[in-house]
Amino acid sequence: MHARSDTPRLKNKPRQGDLTSGCLDDIVGCMSTPDELERQHTLHTAVARYDTLRTRDALASPNEEGEPPAAPPLSKEEALEMLALGELIARKAGYGRQLGVRSARSAGASWSQIGAALGTTKQSAWEAHARWLDEQGAGGMTSRPPMPIG
Incomplete structure (x- = not known):
């Protein structure tokens, strides 16, 4: 007798096509990077733009009843901008945190x-x-x- 295969586990495994975009990795084009966005945004404006994109992204998700989304999905450029803004916000917050530590030490x-x-x-x-x-x-x-x- 042959050993029984565990096919349910294989059915849940993502296919390679699901994990790749089909785009070459070294072509960045006009996408936003955290370094580029840093020159354009303060922490406040970066958070405001991120919040706008994140809200639109959440509204574009189908709800539990399977009804159509309340908003169209983000474009590829907007989704990448949202990722870059998230990184920029983390960097700026980390910098601000250390400035706060310096202030706290100076205050005793x-x-x-x-x-x-x-x-x-x-x-x-x-x-x-x-x-x-x-x-x-x-x-x-x-x-x-x-x-x-x-």
Whole structure:
């Protein structure tokens, strides 16, 4: 007798065609990148545009009853712009977070207090800030903070 095959598992496996767009990977064309969008947007305007695209994307999804979507789906360019804006927002928020850490330290906050405010340990907060300062070091911004004790 032959061993029984597990065909249901294979039916759920995505086909290669479902995973590729058919476009060459090295052709970027006129798509938006986070670096390009950074020159065009503040954090506030990036969030506003992202929110607009995300809302339209959510409205374009079919609802549970199978009714037609409330809005047309995003174009390829808009979907890529939404992804790039998400990355830009994360970058800008991370930069703002470290500026906030610097302000908190200048105001006399301990690393334990900063770690608690960030939902992490004092060591993790210090290490993240030290990494950020090292990255900024190429521009000669500031020196490493003293390591937390205990």
